[in-house]
Amino acid sequence: MSRSTNPSRRGRDDAITPLSGDAAQYYLCQAGRIFGPIELTAIATWIGENRVTPRDWVFVPSLCDWAPILEVPEMAGCFYNPSDKPIGPPPGMPVEAYLKYYRAQQEAAPEAEAPQRVEKRQWVRIPLHTTMTFREIRDGAAKPAERHQAYTVNISEGGLAFEWSAAIATKTAIEVRVDFYPTTLRADAAVAHCDPKEAGTYQIGAAFKNLPQTERDKIRHFVRACIRTASNATPPPV
Numbered sequence: 350m351s352r353s354t355n356p357s358r359r360g361r362d363d364a365i366t367p368l369s370g371d372a373a374q375y376y377l378c379q380a381g382r383i384f385g386p387i388e389l390t391a392i393a394t395w396i397g398e399n400r401v402t403p404r405d406w407v408f409v410p411s412l413c414d415w416a417p418i419l420e421v422p423e424m425a426g427c428f429y430n431p432s433d434k435p436i437g438p439p440p441g442m443p444v445e446a447y448l449k450y451y452r453a454q455q456e457a458a459p460e461a462e463a464p465q466r467v468e469k470r471q472w473v474r475i476p477l478h479t480t481m482t483f484r485e486i487r488d489g490a491a492k493p494a495e496r497h498q499a500y501t502v503n504i505s506e507g508g509l510a511f512e513w514s515a516a517i518a519t520k521t522a523i524e525v526r527v528d529f530y531p532t533t534l535r536a537d538a539a540v541a542h543c544d545p546k547e548a549g550t551y552q553i554g555a556a557f558k559n560l561p562q563t564e565r566d567k568i569r570h571f572v573r574a575c576i577r578t579a580s581n582a583t584p585p586p587v
Contacts, residue, residue: 376408376576377401378415383408383580389423396427400585403428408576413506413569477501479528481511486522486537499553501527506568508538508556516543516551523555529571536564 376385377392379401385408395401406415407424418424484496502510509525517523517540527534538555546552 374410376580377418377585378406378408379585382585383576384583384585385580386577392418392424393427395584396424398584413572476503477509477527481509481525481527483511483523483525486524502552504568505572506557506560506565508541508554510552510554512546512550512552514549514551516545517553519543522558525555529567532567534564534567534571536560 374386407418481501485494500512521540537558541556542554544552
């Protein structure tokens with residue numbers, strides 16, 4: 350993205366600006382550029398004008414995350430004629446339910462597609478470019494484990510990715526702290542994957558566990574603030 354999406358680089362007043370005005374609106378991600386906030390009707394209009402393709406991604410407010418545009422029922426239908434629209438759930442089904450249906454259909458897809466989908470989803474997620482701290486959760490230990498500092502890669506409501514100088518086994522329980530100026534996210538998570546990067550560096554993905562609503566709200570506020578800062582109100586080019 351061409352502009353910074355880290356709220357810590359903005360002034361205090363901007364960092365705490367209420368986001369209720371665009372909390373229910375969508376954003377479009379196309380070739381690394383974000384457009385919005387916009388209504389679904391505007392995206393549908395852009396599809397009709399050939400400004401949007403089936404390869405683009407949409408930020409879905411109810412999920413507080415990005416999804417391929419063909420996974421969003423209200424949008425998928427815009428790419429098909431009534432005669433050749435694929436069989437699927439009835440119109441009006443909640444986005445969350447539709448995504449479960451859609452992903453169930455993908456289970457039979459070649460496994461080679463999975464890493465590509467993960468890489469694409471990470472590409473559109475919000476980059477943090479900041480530091481965080483974490484420590485391993487050891488039940489029954491005499492004293493807490495040492496807290497480490499790491500480089501945060503990105504975050505979503507479901508978890509975060511960070512870089513660390515050593516491998517961490519999957520399913521390892523960790524406690525993380527990430528600064529969301531002017532507040533701090535505190536959450537428990539479990540390591541989902543650990544991938545080697547450059548020599549001596551690993552990218553670790555961790556899924557949040559039993560995330561309290563107060564912490565979930567911090568992520569939603571942060572994500573929407575970042576997207577709003579990085580977005581462009583003008584329509585994408587034809």
